[in-house]
Amino acid sequence: MSDIEKGVSGWKIGWSSDLGYAAVDSEVLKVCEESAKVFELLGANVDEVDLGIEDPFHTFFDIFATGTYASYGDLLDQHGDDLTHYVRSTLEYASTLRASDFSRALLEQDRLKRRMETFFDDYDLLLTPTMAVTAFHIDDRPSIISGKEVHEFWGYLPFTYPINISGQTAASVPCGFSQSGMPIGLHIVGPFGSESKVLRASRAFEQAAPWDKNRPLIT
Template sequence: MDDNLAFAPAFEHRELIASKQISPVELTELYFRRIEQLDGQLHAYLTLTHDEAMAAAKAAEAAVMRGDELGPLHGVPVSIKDLELTKGIRTTSGSLVYQDRIPDEDSVVVERVRQAGAIPLGKTNVPEFGLIGANENRLGDHCRNPWNPERTTGASSGGAGAAVAAGLCALATGSDGGGSIRIPSCFCGVYGIKPTQGRVPRYNGTAAPMLPNHTSQSGPMARTVRDAVMLLQVMAGYDHRDPTCLREAAPDFLAALDREIQGLRLAWSADFGYAAVDPEVASISAEAAQVFEELGCFLEEADLSLKSHFDIWWTLTTTGLHVSNGHLLAHQADQLTWYILDGLRHGAQVTGADYAKALGRIEPLKARFAELFETYDLLLSPTMPVTAMSVGHYPQDIGDVEAHPYYFRFLPFTYPINLIGHPAASLPCGFSSDGLPIGLHVIGRRGDEATVIAACAAFEQARPWVQHRPAVS
């Protein structure tokens, strides 16, 4: 089979399978062949499930031949982020501690992907427990960017970003607690959307402690907007096992793909009022924002002047990290990464008063964005202030401005949106002078993924990106 089929949209795969023009078995074999040829350069996958996938593909083919009713992802090969539990399949969470863990149940995301008829190819690479924005762990080499393997993919859905960009799967599940879908989508030149907080249930097994989920959302990553929305439609919707998720039925996200966007009011912020941004990134993403004026939207500069809220995010995140994994410090600290040790030690020191103050400080941030969205339908910004940096390195300065020294503070645009729970997407909008992807950040009102999707689909039609392929592909 032609390798071009590996880069065809997943919605076309689904149509070709249903019409018996291609076989799920042939398509799955194609992706495994590409993984064998290319993933030694990228390390996008931590675990492959060849035997299980081929069995599922043969069953999918038989269902087509029998004329059975087919699921929305029937026969489509997907990758699963290795933070999602997979029944009978190794789930490491990017940690040496769990390198041999075999769960006895699926997460709700995996359940839904399987029920939709998709074929899981394997588990994609993540930093340990998904904590940081670059894909390094102690299980092996860094996950590397297909556009330049000396650069990071971003994280924590770094393996997903690399696999999608390099044509090593048709679709990928990701999750985003501080930017973990949008960061690798930006760095790897693919499309990813973080839904509204609670849109996709986060149930991840009975053994997981019941903790408040203030920031984390599962979501899709894909080469096209329609593909991502097709997967989002499968992932979204209420599940009683997650009391924090939204109870209402998921909207018809697919209908938003063809919605008219003329007349939308869009705000643009190059820096959120506080971020250091590389000049080339700022210029290219600003030019991309102006495309919406060509599409009949009203665009103006946002009066947005934020301060860093990283300490709020860090307090909430590391407290949860410590509740879940603090026991590892006693006897398995030597197996943990440096950043998990940092996070666990910080989380151990957070007091109840610290936690309450952090929650309280989110409210003015929510109010500021609510005020902005009284005037505007969408907010645009760069997704990331830099292009993908060298593996193992975090920027000390950005655009000749000193960056925050801590390793997560080079992400000024993503984690504030997790704190307020709004939907946000990263769409490919151009390349730097050294050939690295740049992303445009599209942020919507809480609960309004539909407008984000409509705008992204219109931009994709005006400035398509799927014709670009990375060096490792």
């Protein structure tokens, strides 16, 4: 971490507003787009990029649900009525999956990993919004974002699960607030094992766009 203060001058950074498939709230998008431009002021070359991937949600969810069922599947019979709708529906979905479904998901995961490796052969970092919307009440998950129907449980975080299942390194850095005072995050992504690079970029952004003196209103 000795180089954390060295900045990002000369780095090649990709910016994607939607990864090619995500619905994003317009206010979140505007704040994150302006934040991506900060890296240009810091001396980096920032390009708008198309990763050429399709939404890997089903790949992610089949792997996630299978793992969840392996650990907690017995709760369906023992305490099914005590589970939240989210947990119960995940376990019920996982119980319908076949070995071939899980195998297919693993193959798709490998393809996504290779695509991300290829991207990072050309770029130091990838920037996206962290979430598609600002925070919401736990009982009021968004089902429509910017006029597009999204998954009731996962539609608000289309940028994080592709990074998780492909094994990349990432940080979320506060980059602004909505008009209602809710915080918005910038997703800074690097290749596998690039923690020092991601933290270095996060530090550079934090210094250029300090946020720690701002606090959302508490009501």
